[in-house]
Amino acid sequence: MKRTLALLLMIAAAPAALGQTTSVVVFKGALLIDGTGAPPIKKSILVIDGDKITAVGKEGKLHYPKNARVIDVEGRTIMPGLITVHAHVGLVAGTQNRADVYTRENIENALVQYEQYGVTSMLSLGLNRDLIYELRDEQRKGTIPGASIFTAGRGIGADSGAPGIPLAPDQLYRPKSAEEARADVREIAAHHPDIIKVWVDDVYDKYPKMDPAIYKAVIDESHLQGLRVAAHVFYLGDAKALIADGVDVFAHGIRDLPVDDELIGMMKSRGVIYVPALMVDESPFVFAENSAVTQDLFFKQAVSPELLQLLQSQQYRDKAEHDPNLAHVKAAFLTSERNLKTLQAAGVRIAMGTDSGASPTRIPGWAEHHELELMVRAGLTPMQAIVAATSGSAAVLGVSDRGTLEIGKRADFLVLAANPLDNISHTRELLSVWHGGNEVQPRVAAPSLRVQ
Numbered sequence: 361m362k363r364t365l366a367l368l369l370m371i372a373a374a375p376a377a378l379g380q381t382t383s384v385v386v387f388k389g390a391l392l393i394d395g396t397g398a399p400p401i402k403k404s405i406l407v408i409d410g411d412k413i414t415a416v417g418k419e420g421k422l423h424y425p426k427n428a429r430v431i432d433v434e435g436r437t438i439m440p441g442l443i444t445v446h447a448h449v450g451l452v453a454g455t456q457n458r459a460d461v462y463t464r465e466n467i468e469n470a471l472v473q474y475e476q477y478g479v480t481s482m483l484s485l486g487l488n489r490d491l492i493y494e495l496r497d498e499q500r501k502g503t504i505p506g507a508s509i510f511t512a513g514r515g516i517g518a519d520s521g522a523p524g525i526p527l528a529p530d531q532l533y534r535p536k537s538a539e540e541a542r543a544d545v546r547e548i549a550a551h552h553p554d555i556i557k558v559w560v561d562d563v564y565d566k567y568p569k570m571d572p573a574i575y576k577a578v579i580d581e582s583h584l585q586g587l588r589v590a591a592h593v594f595y596l597g598d599a600k601a602l603i604a605d606g607v608d609v610f611a612h613g614i615r616d617l618p619v620d621d622e623l624i625g626m627m628k629s630r631g632v633i634y635v636p637a638l639m640v641d642e643s644p645f646v647f648a649e650n651s652a653v654t655q656d657l658f659f660k661q662a663v664s665p666e667l668l669q670l671l672q673s674q675q676y677r678d679k680a681e682h683d684p685n686l687a688h689v690k691a692a693f694l695t696s697e698r699n700l701k702t703l704q705a706a707g708v709r710i711a712m713g714t715d716s717g718a719s720p721t722r723i724p725g726w727a728e729h730h731e732l733e734l735m736v737r738a739g740l741t742p743m744q745a746i747v748a749a750t751s752g753s754a755a756v757l758g759v760s761d762r763g764t765l766e767i768g769k770r771a772d773f774l775v776l777a778a779n780p781l782d783n784i785s786h787t788r789e790l791l792s793v794w795h796g797g798n799e800v801q802p803r804v805a806a807p808s809l810r811v812q
Contacts, residue, residue, distance in 0.1 A: 382427045384409045385797075388419060389434035391779055395750035395764035397743060400781065406438060408771040411797035416765055436791060437779045439746060440765055441480030441772035443753035444728050445510075446590075446611050446635050446713025449484050449492075451525065454666045455720050459526040462489050470717060470724050471499075471506025473662065476803035477725025478787065480772040480795045481508040481753075481762060485590060485611060485713070486515025486557035487523065487531050493551045507795075508772075510757050512590065513548045515557035516541060516578055518570035522559045522592065525719070538577035545578055549585035554757060556582040557611065560602065561594035564685055564692075569598075576605045588758065590635075594692075599623060609633045609756055611713060612640060613696035624706045633756050635713040636700040638734040641693035643721040647671045648680035658788050658804045662726040671721070701739035710740075711756045712749035725803070732784050742784040771797040777806035 385408050392404035394416065405422045407415035415422050449470045450462035474482050484492060488511055496509040516533045517523065523532075533548075535541040545556060558578050562569045575591070579602075582589045588608035593599050596617040599610060603626045613636040614623075627634065647654055654660070654671050663671075670676050680686070704710055712735070716727040728749070735745040754763025762770045773794050778786035790802035 382425055382429070383797075384414070384425050384428040386424050386428045386430045387433050387438060387775070388430055389432055390436045390438045390775070392416065392765065393437065393439040393743070393746060393781065394766065395440040395747060396766075397747045397751075400437075404438070406765065406773070408794075408797050411771050413765060413767055413769050413771055416767060433775055437776040437781075437786070438765070439774050439776065439780065439787075440750040440763060441774055441793065441795060442478050442712070442728050442749050442787075443481045443483075443757070443763060444474070444479055444713050444716065444749075445483040445609075445711050445753045445756040446485050446637050446715050447474075447482045447724065448487055448715070448717035449482075449724075450489070451487060451717060452720050454664050455670050457525040457719060459528045459531075462491065462528065462531065464491065464495065467491070467495060468504065468506060471504070471509065473725050473803065474507035474728075475505070475793060475795055475800055477662065477728065478774045478790055478793050478802065479507050479725055479728050480793070481510065481757070483510040483554065483713070483757060484512065484717075485555075486512045486559075487525075487527060487718075488513055488515075489528065489530055490551065493553075508762075510554040512555050512557040513551055513553040515559065516544055516574075517559040518568055518574070521567040521570060522561065522563045523718075524563065524567060535574055538573050541574045541577040542581040545581040545585060545587075549582075549587060553587065555609070556587050556589045557592070558589060559592040560598055561592060563594070564688055572601060572605075575602065579606045590756070596620070596623065600626060603627065603630055603632055606630075607632065609635065609711075611635050612637050612715075614699050615641065615692035615696045618695065619699045619702050624703065624708065627703070627708050628706070631709070633709045633711050633752070634700075634703055635711045635756065636696055636735070636738075637713050637715050637731075638693070638696055638700070638738065639714040639716070639722060639727050639731050641689055641696055642734065643719070643727075644683065644689050645680055645686060647721060648677040651677075658729070659723070659726055661804050662723045667720055697734075697738040700735065704740055704744060709752060709755060710744070710748040711752040712745075713753070729785075729788050732780075732787055736784045742781045745784055746780065746787075771795075 387406040392401040403419040449467045453461040533544040590609035590611040714727040716722045716724045751763040775792045777789040780786040789806040793800040
């Protein structure tokens with residue numbers, strides 16, 4: 361009996377001798393951008409075991425199991441998976457916003473698309489039905505594909521206020537008093553969301569703004585429940601009032617006036633994170649004014665045939681050109697660009713979001729890469745934009761297990777054919793996406809011949 365037990369122990373202790381495969385994968389030779397803002401590592405080694413990173417460093421200075429799977433990524437670039445902290449699911453079908461498309465199939469398709477475009481985690485920032493919690497919990501058990509779901513649940517808007525898209529009654533709370541707002545927050549909190557969303561502004565004077573007493577109650581009750589609050593904001597004055605009441609995240613850029621020293625001081629002292637979402641104000645006119653955008657394969661593979669046909673039509677271009685709100689939108693976009701640059705230079709924490717999925721022209725996955733390009737056009741360096749879209753966004757989620765390529769973090773990363781520090785558009789040059797240690801084929805893969 362003792363000899364049998366000893367033999368069994370020897371067998372268990374020597375899986376390699378029995379020809380069992382290892383779960384360790386080594387990526388050797390790439391330029392590695394770790395998401396912290398530190399200088400990239402040339403000729404790097406990245407080691408993953410299952411869904412975790414176990415080693416990161418210079419080639420020749422790290423040891424790994426002899427039977428590990430080694431992938432030669434010489435000439436490639438590795439960076440963390442993108443994280444979008446302002447996105448939506450289940451709101452769009454084809455060319456329309458519809459209240460009846462918040463379905464499991466539609467949401468799963470969006471999550472897969474985000475992942476195939478290198479977005480490994482996404483925050484569905486409001487306008488969700490309670491189905492989102494079921495999907496999130498199923499996904500964490502390994503049964504739902506696509507980008508990792510984080511959620512704000514339904515969110516809280518003003519009575520008769522924003523947002524103004526078709527919604528089912530169970531997709532948004534609209535409290536009429538501070539007491540109702542507190543009750544709504546407690547109901548959301550029972551589902552264990554990742555953050556609370558509140559709509560404050562009037563969306564270019566279209567809707568009534570939220571009563572400050574209501575958003576103050578939302579913020580206070582959320583903090584009592586251990587939850588942070590992200591605000592849909594537009595005006596500088598509202599931003600200051602929200603910070604004074606304790607808001608944690610701005611989910612949109614400030615777009616009416618240049619940010620000032622007072623706001624910067626408030627944001628830095630309170631640790632408020634800024635999500636500029638430049639794509640929001642560019643999306644009403646970019647496709648009409650720059651038709652080349654819609655001709656690109658990276659874009660075409662992200663949209664439905666009917667939406668592509670619409671965006672390429674003269675009818676769409678004429679409607680966009682004659683939009684009576686166009687001048688206001690363009691002015692807001694320019695102000696948002698300048699404010700992003702100012703806040704970045706001042707040391708305010710920046711994250712990345714696009715409001716993708718909220719309307720047909722905000723395209724899941726594609727929008728996130730385009731947002732990085734807009735951030736760089738606004739004056740950020742490619743490294744600053746990447747940090748915002750990785751570790752900066754992880755800070756919004758309130759998680760420490762992703763956003764950077766460090767020991768113990770999730771194995772969420774992208775293998776690129778070219779270096780995005782040279783040109784931020786190279787984030788589109790996806791050779792492979794690794795999500796939780798599993799390889800995912802990109803929707804549009806970069807031709808391998810581009811890599812020498």
